[in-house]
Amino acid sequence: MRITEHPIIKFKRGKKVTIYFEGKPIEAYEGESVAAALIAAGIYVFRYSPRHKRARGLFCAIGKCSSCLMEIDGKPNQMACMVRVRDGMRVRRQKGKGVLDGD
């Protein structure tokens, strides 16, 4: 799912890193968002809505809609489309409203 060539835009990929989605290693590149890495790995459901438990994923991709809220490194309500990957990052689907451990 990653674009490797484009007729107009040139890509300079960052260093390869590994993030962990619910414990599963996912290949990612420095500079790309968590959402981009997950979609490239075939993962489209980022959270489930609080009331009706509906699957949500990437929608606006510019940090305006909150459709992509995930738990990243233990912190809930992080916008996967805005957070850049970091080696060793731990990402989980968010179910319902995000709460910190101990809340």
Ligand code: FES
């Ligand atoms: S997809 Fe809309 S805020 Fe991330």
